Amino acid sequence: MGLTQILSTALDGLNAASYGLSSTGQNITNVNTPGYARRTVELETRGQGLNGVNVAGLRRVTDTVLERRQYQAIGLSSAASERDSQLAGLEAMFDDASGSGLSDALSAFYGSFSALASNPSDPTARANVLSRADALSSRVRDSADGIALARAELLTKAQQTTAEVNRRAQQIAELNQQIVAARAQGQDTSNLEDQRAKVLLDLAPLVDTTVLTQGNGAIMVQASGATLVDDVSARTLAVDLSTSGDLRFTSQTVGGAPTDVTRYLTGGTLAGIKEARDVDLAQVATQLDNLAYGIQTTVNAQHAAGFGLDGVGGRNLFAVTATSQGAARAMAVSSDVAGNPSAIAAASSAATTPGGSDNAVLLSRLALQPAVGTRSAAQAYGDLVGDVGARKASAADDVTLRESVATQMTAMREAASGVSLDEEMIALSKYQRAYEASTKVITTIDQLLEELLARLGR
Amino acid sequence: MRIADTTRQANVLRTIQDLRTRQADAQARALTGRQVNKPSDDPAAAAELSRIRASSAQADIHLKAATLARGDLELAEGVLAQAGDLFQQAHDIAMQGANGSLDAATRATLASQVQGLKEQLVGLANTQGATGYLFGGSKTATQPFAANGAFSGDGHDHVVDVGGASPTSVGVSGADAFTAAGGRDVFADLDALVTALNANSQSGVQATLSNLETSRKQITNVRAAAGIKMDRLQTTEDILGQAKLALAQREESTAGADPYQAYSDLVTLGQSLEQAVGVAKKVLDLGELFRI
Numbered sequence: 001m002g003l004t005q006i007l008s009t010a011l012d013g014l015n016a017a018s019y020g021l022s023s024t025g026q027n028i029t030n031v032n033t034p035g036y037a038r039r040t041v042e043l044e045t046r047g048q049g050l051n052g053v054n055v056a057g058l059r060r061v062t063d064t065v066l067e068r069r070q071y072q073a074i075g076l077s078s079a080a081s082e083r084d085s086q087l088a089g090l091e092a093m094f095d096d097a098s099g100s101g102l103s104d105a106l107s108a109f110y111g112s113f114s115a116l117a118s119n120p121s122d123p124t125a126r127a128n129v130l131s132r133a134d135a136l137s138s139r140v141r142d143s144a145d146g147i148a149l150a151r152a153e154l155l156t157k158a159q160q161t162t163a164e165v166n167r168r169a170q171q172i173a174e175l176n177q178q179i180v181a182a183r184a185q186g187q188d189t190s191n192l193e194d195q196r197a198k199v200l201l202d203l204a205p206l207v208d209t210t211v212l213t214q215g216n217g218a219i220m221v222q223a224s225g226a227t228l229v230d231d232v233s234a235r236t237l238a239v240d241l242s243t244s245g246d247l248r249f250t251s252q253t254v255g256g257a258p259t260d261v262t263r264y265l266t267g268g269t270l271a272g273i274k275e276a277r278d279v280d281l282a283q284v285a286t287q288l289d290n291l292a293y294g295i296q297t298t299v300n301a302q303h304a305a306g307f308g309l310d311g312v313g314g315r316n317l318f319a320v321t322a323t324s325q326g327a328a329r330a331m332a333v334s335s336d337v338a339g340n341p342s343a344i345a346a347a348s349s350a351a352t353t354p355g356g357s358d359n360a361v362l363l364s365r366l367a368l369q370p371a372v373g374t375r376s377a378a379q380a381y382g383d384l385v386g387d388v389g390a391r392k393a394s395a396a397d398d399v400t401l402r403e404s405v406a407t408q409m410t411a412m413r414e415a416a417s418g419v420s421l422d423e424e425m426i427a428l429s430k431y432q433r434a435y436e437a438s439t440k441v442i443t444t445i446d447q448l449l450e451e452l453l454a455r456l457g458r
Numbered sequence: 459m460r461i462a463d464t465t466r467q468a469n470v471l472r473t474i475q476d477l478r479t480r481q482a483d484a485q486a487r488a489l490t491g492r493q494v495n496k497p498s499d500d501p502a503a504a505a506e507l508s509r510i511r512a513s514s515a516q517a518d519i520h521l522k523a524a525t526l527a528r529g530d531l532e533l534a535e536g537v538l539a540q541a542g543d544l545f546q547q548a549h550d551i552a553m554q555g556a557n558g559s560l561d562a563a564t565r566a567t568l569a570s571q572v573q574g575l576k577e578q579l580v581g582l583a584n585t586q587g588a589t590g591y592l593f594g595g596s597k598t599a600t601q602p603f604a605a606n607g608a609f610s611g612d613g614h615d616h617v618v619d620v621g622g623a624s625p626t627s628v629g630v631s632g633a634d635a636f637t638a639a640g641g642r643d644v645f646a647d648l649d650a651l652v653t654a655l656n657a658n659s660q661s662g663v664q665a666t667l668s669n670l671e672t673s674r675k676q677i678t679n680v681r682a683a684a685g686i687k688m689d690r691l692q693t694t695e696d697i698l699g700q701a702k703l704a705l706a707q708r709e710e711s712t713a714g715a716d717p718y719q720a721y722s723d724l725v726t727l728g729q730s731l732e733q734a735v736g737v738a739k740k741v742l743d744l745g746e747l748f749r750i
Contacts, residue, residue, distance in 0.1 A: 031463050087498075095496050096508055103508050107515030114519045114619045118526045119589040121598045347596065352614045355590060355598035364619040367516060378512035386505025389497025396498060407472065411465045418462025 003452075007445050012052030013438030016043055019055045020431035027419045028428075035198025037062045037417035039190065060190040063416040067197070068211055070409040071204040075267025077406035078205035080398040082272025087280060087392040089150060093143050094388050102139050102381055106295075109136040110367035110377070116346050117360035120353075121309075126341035130333060133317055137331040140292050144328035147285045154277040158239045158247055161206055161269050165228070165237050168203040169221065172196060173234040176218035180232065183217040207237070208267030225264025226251035237261075239270075246278040280391050285328070287384045292331045293324035294371035294380065300334075302366060306345025306359030308337075313350065315343055470738040477734055481727045488720040494713040503712050510712065514705045520621040521698045527618050527628035528691040530587035531684050534630040537585045537592065538681035541635070541644075544575045544582070545674035548648055551575075552670055555655050555663040562658035569655035576648040580605055583636050589616070593632020602632055607645025609637045620694050628687055635680035644673040 023041045030036040042056040096103040112132040116125045175196040179189045196219070203209050203221070210222040214231060221229040228235055228251070235253050242248040242262075249265055250258035265271045296318040303317040315336035321327045337343040347356030372380035486495045497504035554560070555568045583593050583603040590598025594611030602611030609632070616629030634640035647669045654662030 091497055096511060097490075097492070097495055101508070103511050104515070107512055107519070111515065111519035114523045117618045117625075118523045121590050352596035352612070355594065355596035355616060356614055357617055358625070361617050361619045361625040364519075365625075367512075378509060378516075382505040382508035382512070385497050385508045386501045389499075389501030389504040392496075392498035393501055407468065410468070411462075414462035414465045415460045418460070418464050420460055421463050423460070 003445050003449055007442060009050065009052035010438045010441035010445065012046060012054070013441065014435060016041070016053045016055055017431045017435035017438060020427065021435070023058060024424050024427045024431060028421065028424050030194075031419040031421060031424075033194070033198075034201055035194045035196070036419070037190075037194060037197065038419045058188065058190060060193060061417050062193075062197075063413065064211075064213055066409070066413045066416055067200075070406070070413045071200060071209045071211060072267065073402070073406040073409040074201070074204040075208040075271070077399070077402040078269050079208075079267050079272035079275070080395060080402045082269045083276045083280070084272075084392070084395040084399045086150065086154065086272070086276035087388075087395045090147070090281060090284060091388055091392045093146050094385050096385065101385065102136070102143065103378075103385075105132075105136045105139040106377055106381060107367075108132050110364060113360050113364035113366075116344065117357040117364055120346035120357045120360055121355055123341055126309075126344045126346070129344050130337065130339075130341055133333050136295075137318070137333060140288065140328050140331045144285065144288055144292070144331075147281050147288070148329060151277050151281050151285075154273050154281075155239075155241065155247065158270060158273045158277075161273065162237050162239045162249070165203065165206050165223065165270070166234070168199050168206070169223075169228045169234040169237075171199045172203070172219070172221055172229045173232050175199065176229065177232040179217045189217060204268070206268045207270045208265065223268075224249055224251070224261045224266075224270070226259060226261045246282075247274050249274075284384065284388055284391075286324075287380075287387065288328040289324045289326065290372050291328070291377065291380050291384060293321070293327035294373075295377050296320040296327065296331065298366055298369070298371045299363065302359065302363050303345050305348070306363075307347045307350045307353060307356075308340075308345050309342040309354050311350035311353060312343070313345060315345060317344075466741055470734075470741055473734050474731070474738065477727060477731045481724070481731060484720060484723040484727050487715040488717070488724050491715055491717060491720070492713045493715040500713075506712050507709060510705050510709045514702060514709070516621065517698050517702045517705065520619065521695060521702070523618045524620040524626075524691045524695045524698065526588060527620070527626075528688055528695070530589055530592060531628060531630065531688045531691065533585065533587045534592045535681055535684040535688060537582050538630070538635060538677055538684060541579055541582050541677045542674055542681060544579050545644070545670060545677060548572055548575050548651060549667065549670045549674065551655075552651055552663055552667050555651075556660055556667065558660055560660075565655045565658045565663070569652045572648055572652045572655060576607070576645060576652070577605070579636075579645065579648065580607060583607075583632060591632075592630060593635065595629070595631065595633060603636065603645075607636070607643070607649070609633065613639055620691065621698065622694065626690070626694070628691065630684045630687075631680060635677050640676045640680065642669060642673045642676050644677065647673045 020041045023039045027038050037060045039058045040061055042059050044054050044056045046052045046054040092098075092100060094101045109132040112125075112129045116122075116129050119125050175192055179192045179196070182189045182192060200209065200211060200221070203223075207223040207228075212220040212222070214220055216231075218231045219229070220227060220231070223237065226235070226237075228237065233253075235251055238250045238252060238258065240248055240250070247262065248260060249262045249270070251261045252258040262274070265274060297320055300316040300318055300320055304314050307313040308315065316334040317337055319330070319332045319334045321330050346360035347353045348358035348362075349356065352358070367378065368376050371377040375383060483495075487493060494500045494503045494507060551568050551572055555565050560568075580603050584601050585592050591600070591602050591611070594600065594602030596614035596616075597611040600610065603609055611632055613631055613633040614629070615627050615631065617625035618628050620626045631640070636644045638646075647666065651663065651666040651670065654666055
C-alpha cells in the first residue's frame with residue numbers, strides 16, 4: 001500500500017468522524033423533539049484489504065412493536081383521564097362537604113313541614129315551606145341542568161376532537177405520500193418519518209390508534225376499528241347523535257357510505273368522552289330524575305290529601321312530570337300553591353284549619369319513608385353520592401394504572417429510540433478522538449512524504 | 459436499559475407531581491380535619507356521611523319542634539295551675555258563703571269576687587302561646603272563649619313530628635279543661651256560685667261546692683296530662699341530644715382524620731418534596747459529563 005493510499009484511508013476516517021459528529025449534533029439538538037428517533041451512523045470497512053471506512057448511512061433507531069404498544073397505552077390513558085376529568089366536574093355537583101350537594105336543601109325542605117306542624121297557622125312557617133320547596137327544586141334543577149350542559153359540551157368536544165383526528169389523519173396521509181415519493185428516489189426519509197411519528201403521538205391521545213407498516217414506507221392507521229389512513233388516502237371520522245341521544249361515530253371514505261364504528265371505540269379522548277357522557281352522566285342523570293320524581297310524587301300525594309287555610313284540598317305542591325324522565329330538570333313548585341302560603345295543606349280536614357297539623361306531620365315524616373323504590377329521599381340521595389364517588393374513584397384508579405402503563409411504554413420506546421445525552425457526550429468524545437487520530441495519520445504520512453521527497457531531492 | 463433524557467425528565471416531573479398531589483390531599487386533611495373531603499376519597503363513607511348529615515339535620519329539626527312545643531306546654535301548664543288556684547279560691551269563697559251567719563250584702567260582695575275570678579279564668583283560657591291560642595284546639599287564630607265562657611274552639615289535638623314512631627300529641631285541650639266535654643262546664647259552675655251568692659241562698663251556695671271541686675279536679679287532670687306531655691318532650695329532647703352526639707361521633711369515625719397523623723403526613727411530604735427537588739437538580743445536571 002502506498003503512502004498516498006494511506007492518506008486516502010485517513011480521509012475516510014476524517015469523513016466518518018465528521019459524519020459521526022454531525023449525527024451526534026443532530027441527536028443532541030433533537031433531544032426534546034417529539035417523534036424524533038435517535039440516529040446512529042452505520043460504518044463499514046471499504047472493499048477488501050486496508051481500504052478505509054465507508055459511511056453506509058444513518059439509521060433511524062425505532063421499534064415498531066414498542067411504538068404500537070405506546071400508541072395503544074397513550075390512548076387508554078387519555079380515555080381514562082378524560083373520563084376522570086369529566087367525573088371531577090360531576091363530583092363537584094354532589095360534594096356536600098363543600099356545600100354544593102342537595103343534602104342541606106333536602107333536609108331543610110322536609111324540616112319545613114316539621115316547623116309547619118309546630119305552628120300551622122303561622123304565615124312564616126307556611127311561606128317557609130314554599131321557599132324550601134322552591135330552593136330544593138332550584139337545586140335539583142341546577143344539578144340536572146349541569147349534567148345536561150356537560151353532556152352538550154361533550155358532544156361539542158367530541159366534534160372538535162373528531163375534526164382534530166381527521167386533520168391528523170390527513171397529515172399522516174400527506175407524509176405517507178412524501179415518504180413513498182422520497183423512497184422511490186432513494187432519498188433518506190428519516191426526518192419525514194420523525195414528523196409522521198410526531199403526528200401519530202398527537203393522534204394517539206385522541207382515538208385508539210393502531211399502526212401497520214406498509215411495504216413502500218407508508219403506514220396504515222386504524223382508529224376505532226376502522227381504517228383511518230390507507231397508504232396516501234385518509235378517511236373521515238364523524239360524530240353525531242343516535243336516536244337514543246348517545247354519541248354515534250361513523251367512518252367514511254370520500255363518496256362512500258358511513259359505517260357505524262361506535263362499538264369499536266376503545267381508547268383516546270373520544271372513548272373517554274363517550275364513556276363519561278353516555279354512561280356515567282346519563283346514569284347519574286337518571287338517578288337524579290328518579291329521586292326528583294320520587295320526592296315530587298310522594299309529597300304531592302300527601303299534600304293533596306290535606307287542606308289549606310281556605311279549606312281547599314287536593315292541591316299538588318310540585319308540578320310533577322308524567323314519568324320520571326326529565327323530572328329533575330322540570331322540578332318546580334306547582335302553580336296550585338306558588339305564591340300562596342295559605343294553600344299549604346297542613347290540616348287533614350277543612351274543619352281543623354287553621355291549627356290542624358296532622359297532614360303537616362305526615363308530610364314531615366315522608367323524610368323517612370320510601371320515595372325511590374324502598375329508599376327514602378335522603379337514603380336515595382346518599383346512594384347517588386356514593387355512586388358518583390365510586391365512579392370518580394374508579395376513574396382515578398384507572399388513570400393511575402393506565403398512566404403508569406403509558407409511562408412505562410413511553411420509557412421503553414424512548415429506551416430504544418430516545419436520545420441519551422450521556423451517550424451522545426461519549427459519542428462526541430469518541431468521534432472527536434477519531435477525527436484527531438485521522439488527522440494524526442495524515443500528519444504522519446505528510447512527514448514521511450516530506451522526508452521521502454527530501455531524500456529523493458538530495 | 460438505556461435511559462433517554464426525556465424519560466429522566468419525565469420521571470422527575472412525575473415524582474414531583476405525585477408528591478404535590480399527595481401534599482395537597484394531606485393539606486386538605488389537615489385543614490378540614492376530615493379524611494373524606496370529596497365523595498371519591500371514600501365513596502361508601504361519603505354515602506354514609508350524606509345519610510348521617512340528613513339524620514343529624516332531622517334531629518335538629520325535631521329538637522326545634524320539641525323545644526317549641528314544650529315552651530307552649532309549659533305556658534299552658536302554668537295557666538292551668540293558675541286556673542286551678544282560681545277554683546280553689548272560688549271553693550274557699552263558696553265555703554265562706556255557705557256560712558249561715560252571712561248576710562245578703564256580704565254574699566253579694568262574694569258574688570262579685572267570684573265574677574272577677576270568672577273573668578280572670580276567661581282571660582287565662584284565652585292565653586296565646588307561640589302557636590296561637592293555647593286552648594282553642596285547631597282554632598288557634600281566634601279567641602276560643604267568649605266573655606260568658608261560651609266555647610268556639612274544638613277538641614282537636616295538636617300533633618307535631620319530633621321523630622317518634624308516631625306523631626306526638628302536644629295539645630292541651632281547652633275543651634276538656636273548661637267545657638262540658640271534660641265533664642263540667644267550669645264557667646257554668648262559677649256562674650252557679652255567683653247566682654246562689656246573689657240569691658243569698660246558703661243551701662244553693664253549699665250545693666255548688668261539690669261541682670266546684672269537680673271542676674278544679676278537671677282542670678288539674680288536664681294540667682297533669684300537660685305535665686306528662688312536657689316530661690315526654692323533655693325525654694325526647696334528651697334522646698335527640700344523645701342521638702345528635704352519637705351521629706357526630708359516627709361522622710367523626712366515618713370521616714374524621716387524626717390531626718396528628720395529618721400534620722405528620724404534611725411535614726413528611728414537605729420533606730420528601732424538598733428531597734425530590736434536590737434529587738431532581740442532580741438528576742438533570744449534566745455538568746459533570748460536559749466537563750469530561
